[in-house]
Amino acid sequence: MRATRVVVLGAGIVGAACARELALAGCAVTVLERGGPAAATTAHGEGNVLVSDKGPGPELELARLSRRLWPEVLAETSDLSGASGAPEAARAAEWDPKGGIVVATTEDGARELERFAASQREAGVRAEPLDAAALAEAEPHLTRDVTAAVAYPEDAQVQPTGAATVLLADALRAGAVLRTGCEVLSAVARGGRITGVRTSLGLVEGEAFVDAAGPWAGELSARLGAPVAVRPRRGEVLVTAPMPPTVFHKVYDADYVGAVGSGAGDLQASAVVESARAGTILLGSSRRRVGFDDRLRPEVLSVVARKALRLFPGLSGVPVMRAYGGFRPYVDDHLPVIGADPRLPGLWHATGHEGAGIGLSVGTGRLLADLFLGRAPAMDPGPFRVDRPAVLAASGPRVPEGEIG
Numbered sequence: 001m002r003a004t005r006v007v008v009l010g011a012g013i014v015g016a017a018c019a020r021e022l023a024l025a026g027c028a029v030t031v032l033e034r035g036g037p038a039a040a041t042t043a044h045g046e047g048n049v050l051v052s053d054k055g056p057g058p059e060l061e062l063a064r065l066s067r068r069l070w071p072e073v074l075a076e077t078s079d080l081s082g083a084s085g086a087p088e089a090a091r092a093a094e095w096d097p098k099g100g101i102v103v104a105t106t107e108d109g110a111r112e113l114e115r116f117a118a119s120q121r122e123a124g125v126r127a128e129p130l131d132a133a134a135l136a137e138a139e140p141h142l143t144r145d146v147t148a149a150v151a152y153p154e155d156a157q158v159q160p161t162g163a164a165t166v167l168l169a170d171a172l173r174a175g176a177v178l179r180t181g182c183e184v185l186s187a188v189a190r191g192g193r194i195t196g197v198r199t200s201l202g203l204v205e206g207e208a209f210v211d212a213a214g215p216w217a218g219e220l221s222a223r224l225g226a227p228v229a230v231r232p233r234r235g236e237v238l239v240t241a242p243m244p245p246t247v248f249h250k251v252y253d254a255d256y257v258g259a260v261g262s263g264a265g266d267l268q269a270s271a272v273v274e275s276a277r278a279g280t281i282l283l284g285s286s287r288r289r290v291g292f293d294d295r296l297r298p299e300v301l302s303v304v305a306r307k308a309l310r311l312f313p314g315l316s317g318v319p320v321m322r323a324y325g326g327f328r329p330y331v332d333d334h335l336p337v338i339g340a341d342p343r344l345p346g347l348w349h350a351t352g353h354e355g356a357g358i359g360l361s362v363g364t365g366r367l368l369a370d371l372f373l374g375r376a377p378a379m380d381p382g383p384f385r386v387d388r389p390a391v392l393a394a395s396g397p398r399v400p401e402g403e404i405g
Contacts, residue, residue, distance in 0.1 A: 003026055003027055003028040004026075004027045004028065004207050004208065005027070005028045005030070005205070005206040005207045005208070006022050006027045006028065006029050006030070006206060006207065006208045006209075006210065006372075007029075007030045007031075007032060007197065007204055007206040007208070007209045007210070008022070008029060008030070008031045008032070008209075008210045008212055009032050009184055009197070009209060009210060009211050009212060009213055009220060010031075010032075010033060010210075010211070010212035010213040010214060010216075010217075011031050011032075011033035011036075011037035011038065011164075011168060011178060011180070012037075012038055012040060012041055012042040012164060012212065012214050012357070013038060013042045013160060013163060013164035013167065013357060013358055013361040014212045014214065014350050014351065014353065014357050014360075014361045014364055014365070015031060015033075015210070015212035015213075015350070016031075016037070016038070016164045016165075016167040016168035016171060016361070017167050017361040017362050017364060017365030017366075018210050018212055018350050018364070018365045018368050018369070019031050019167075019168065019171040019176050019365075020073075020167045020168070020170045020171040020174070020176075020365060021365040021366055021368070021369035022171075022176075022210075022368075022369055022372065023170075023171045023172075023174035023175055023176040024170075024171075024174050025369055025373055028175065029171060029174075029175070029176035029177070030176070030177045030178075030179065030204060030206065031168070031171070031176060031177070031178045031179070032179050032182045032184060032197070032199060032204060033178065033179070033180045033181075033182060034180075034181065034182060034183035034184070034200075035180070035181070036180055037164065037165070037168055037178065037180065038160065038161045038164035038165060038168070039161075040214065040215075040216075040326070040327075041214040041215055041326050041327055041328060041329070041357065042160045042161060042164050042214075042357075042358070043160060043161050043326070044235075044237075044324055044325065044326020044327075045160045045326065045355070045357070045358050046157075046160075046237060046272075046274070046282055046284060046285075046358075047094070047157050047158045047159055047160045047163070047358050048155075048157060048250065048355075048356070048358060048359050049066065049067060049070060049155065049156040049157060049158060049358065049359035050063065050100065050152075050155050050156075050250070050356070050359055051063045051064060051067055051120075051125050051152060051154050051155060052100045052102055052120075052125075052127070052150075052152035052154075052155050052250075053102075053252075053356075054120075054356075055116060055119060055120065056119050056120065056122065056123040057383075058335060058379075058380070058382075058383035058384065059334070059335055059336070059356070059360075060120070060123060060125070061379050061380070062336070062360055062363045062364070062367070062379065062384075063356070063359060063360060063363070064124070064125070064154075065363040065366070065367075065378055065379055066359055066360050066361070066362050066363030066364075067154055067156065067359070069362040069363055069366060070095065070156065070158075070362055071090075071095070071097075073167070073362050074089040074090045074093060074095055074166065075089070076170075077089040077166055077167070077169075077170045089166050092162050092165070092166050093158045093159060093162050093163035093166045094157070094158055094159035094162050094163075094276075094277050095156065095157075095158055095163075096156060096157045096158070096277065097154075097155075097156040098155070098156065098157060098248065098249055098250070099151060099152060099153045099154070099155050099156075099249050099250075100151070100152040100155030100249055100250040100251070100252070101130070101135070101138060101139060101149055101150070101151050101152070101249045101250070101251045101252075102117075102149070102150050102152065102251075102252055102253075102254050103135075103142070103146045103148070103149045103251065103252075103253060103254065103311065104146065104147045104148040104149070104253070104254045105143075105145055105146060105147060105253060105310065105311075106147060107147055109147060109148070109253075109254045109255065110147035110148035112254060113148050113150060113254040114129075114148055114150075116254070117129070117150045125152070125154065126152065126153050126154055127150050127151075127152055128150065128151045128152075128153070129148070129149070129150055129151075130149040130150065130151050132144070132146075134151075135149045138151065138248065138249065139247070139248060139249065139251060141246050141247070141312055141314050142251060142311060142312060143310065143311055143312065143313055145310075148254075151249075155249075155250055156359075157250065157274065158358060159276070159277070160358050163358065163361075164361075167361070167362070167365075179201065179204075181200070181201070182199045182200060182201045182204075183199060183200040184197045184198075184199050184220060184223060184224075185197075185198045185199060185200065185223065186198045186223055186224075187209075187223065187224040187225055187344075188203070188205075189225070189344070192345060193344070193345045193346040194209055194224065194225075194344050194345070194346040194347050195207075195346065197209060197224070206346075207346065208346050208347075208348060208372065209224070209346060209347050209348065210348045210349070210350055210368065211224065211228075211347065211348065211349045211350070211351060212349075212350045212351060213351065214327070214328075214329045214351060214357065215230070215231070215232035215233075215292075215327035215328060215329045215330075216232075217230040217329055217337075217349065217351035217352070218230040218231055218329075221347075221349070224344070224347060225344060226341045226343045226344040226347055228337055228341075228349060228351070228352075228386065228391050228392070229331065229332065229390060229391055229392070229393040230329045230330065230331055230337065230351050230352050230391075231289065231329075231330050231331075232289070232290075232291060232292055232327035232328070232329070232330065233287055233288070233289050233327065233328045233329075233330035233354060233355075234286075234287070234288055234289070234290050234293070234294075234325055234326070234327055234328070235284065235285055235286050235287055235288075235325060235326060235328060235355060236284070236285075236286045236296065236297075236300055236301055236304060236323060236324070236325040237282055237283065237284045237285065237304075237323065237324055237325070238282070238283040238284075238301060238304055238305055238308075238320050238322075238323050239280050239281070239282055239283075239320065239321050239322045239323065239324070240280055240281040240283070240315065240318045240319065240320055240321060241280065241318060241319045241320075241321045242278060242279035242280050243275075243279055243280070243281060243318060244279075245275070246275065246281060246312070246314070246315075247273055247274055247275045247281055247312065248275070249274070250272070250273075250274040251272075251273050251274065251311060251312075252270065252271060252272040252273065252285075252311075253270050253271040253272075253307070253310075253311060255270045255271075267286060267287075267288045267300060267303065268286070268287040268288065269285070269286045269287075269300070269303045269304055269307055270285060270307060271307035271308050271310055271311045272284040272285040272308070273308050273311055273312055273315075280321065281315065281318070283304055283305060283308040283315075284304060284308075285304065285355075286300050286303065286304050287328075287355070288300070289330070292327065294325065294327075296323055296324075296325055301323055305320075328353075328354040328355045328357070329351050329352050329353060329354060329357070330352070330354050331352040331354070331390055331391060332390040332393070333388070333389075333390035334354065335352065335383055335384060335390075336350075336351065336352040336353045336360065336364060336384050337349045337350070337351050337352040337384060337386055337391050338350055338364055338367055338368055338371075338381060338384040338385075339368070339371055339381055339384060339385050339386055340371065340372075340386065341386045342386065342387050343387075348368065348372065349386055350364050350365070350368050352391070363378070363379075366378050367379065367381055367384075
């Protein structure tokens, strides 16, 4: 029986997760990447695998699916590679189920955090209130100027490029092919379907194509003749010099949830502090819509640092080793885009995760593969469908025959 030829457009962590699921299911997968694998958005993330920042609804359900799948996928990856059990892949991905703590520093913030946590508990999330003594024990260097705190034991962290490499390597072991330095220029349609893409390295044909280009998915989908309204939203992170153990969970101010959910184009910043396995501490976070302007702005980094120091004042004398920024795929309704494009048969989308793509990647790959293979989906895919107003805001005319782009 001939394998279905699937071309995944993008080798970031979402593309890698999709490629892995489809290759393991027996599809003949080719991954096209215009740069290097996991070198763009994935390489500029923090590696969050979070349920704490998502209210009840479809994104939370996708986050819970992904949180359940991460350790399973890492265990399967070790078994398939012949490694000595699950710890090998977990080490490569730097899997760390350390949990998260969300704090409020005002009375209004405390009331909102308690309301938000109660709604999450009703949806099945473990959200455990911490009193002052328990908080001091969990995070001894955290400010005592806290009005409420909630622990989220299910929150975890990975090293983004390491995790993406684990997923992509598994796809390649299952027979997938990776072509880097390969930019998609246009599409070829026959009989109303997309049948190929013209690239900087020539024509690549297939029976299905998955747009997993992250913040560039809007631009790429327009080249393919079926535009989706995915735009870049930029974020910056500061990285300290390595330190002795100082921050033991992912710790952030409750206003982070509002910054994530905001649709404002101007700067949205909140305090997010967590350590990496190397001993460095990551300080975030910011969100702003500036197109693909990749310049680091000192004024933005200053805001990020100031907010982080409110939570951990003891970091004030610690040297900052570097700063980096990246683009996240933003959709106006703050939901990913996962599924088939009804305007152009053969085209699929897996994008729009904004800053949650690392954590949501494995759930996205599983859901897309379920839909593509006609399996019962792991969760309701309806909220992520392509033909919803927020996604088709950029929709153009009907896709013509022949060359597109």
